[in-house]
Amino acid sequence: MLRFISSLFTNPEDKSTRLDEALIDKAIERAVSGTDRRLHALGDYRARLYGPVEQAVLHVISLVDALPPPVEISPRAFGEDDRIRPFFVSVEHLREVLGKFNAVSDFLADVAGPPPDQVFGLLTMAREERNVFGMELDGDSLRRDVLQVAVNFSNHRYLGPTGSEIDTRRELKKRAFDFLVEKALERLANERGKRRELDRQRLFLKQKLNAMRAGQWGLGSMLDDNEGQPPDFAALEAEIETIEAELGLGASDKLGLEESLACVAETLARPADWLATRQICLRLDYRGIKVTDSPTKPELALTEFFSSTGECRTILFGRIAVADIPEPPDFLNAAKHYL
16 A cells, blocks of 8 residues: 555544645645656646545545444454354454454554554455355255355455544545555556557557558468459558557657646546445345345345445454454464474
8 A cells, every 4th residue: 555644634523525725735746646756847737636636535535434433343242243243254263363464463563652452443355255055944844955145255454453443534544545546556557558559559550551562561462362452551551540649649658748647637536436335235144145035134234345447345444452352373482382
């Protein structure tokens, strides 16, 4: 995750629809530094990025502020809270996952003074659904080989760990803005790759056109049944002109400053296309199998972050008691004991 100016979201209590200009200026500089530093050469880059960056910042603030209060993530909650149980196979699995959160251990290691009682953060997971064959009770009869849908959660991560809810919400806003900046950087890289491919295609077509004009284009004319048919120079020239028009002025594979600025502005002006939330409602049994309407199985409402690029993560704003975090394994003592 790209680093971000620490003071960008220093006032999470401000719910106004307008943002301080100094804050927007910092966000603009973050966007330029994280995508294309050459944009500093354009005298009006700040004015042209002001609106898109303001939209992006307001969007991520709204997303994070809409997260519900943090939920306890603990072995005790696993047995009592229906919002926790589906995410872990067992209490042992939950403890194992908590012990593998490197971001949490790094945060606790950097704390000056006594550690906090709880660590707040955003639990994110990959949700997978697959078809399986299982058993199902139909009245008094047990049916076998019934096609069912199993839901599994894996790749657990804990983002933005801090000692308070306010600090974690601030960290999540910074990370969300950085995610949008990364998407703009990806689009710039894709555009550069596309232009390089167009430039290679243009060079090939020009070489082909020159060879055809010289009458030296391979063995096609020797093996062609349509003897006497002249090569289509006009079609090749038209294709070359189309590529050069797409490449723009100068017909170069390099991405110009104006094009780079337009790409960054367009990405940040549509933040909901790259990062948004949605609600998913499921009914699951104790095995993680989807069930139809059942009075004994409450409906589980899940929140997901998703992007138009196909990325999707199930999220849960949580809090973990430091006492519930297992101690990291001492491999040195284990090896000594084994020897």
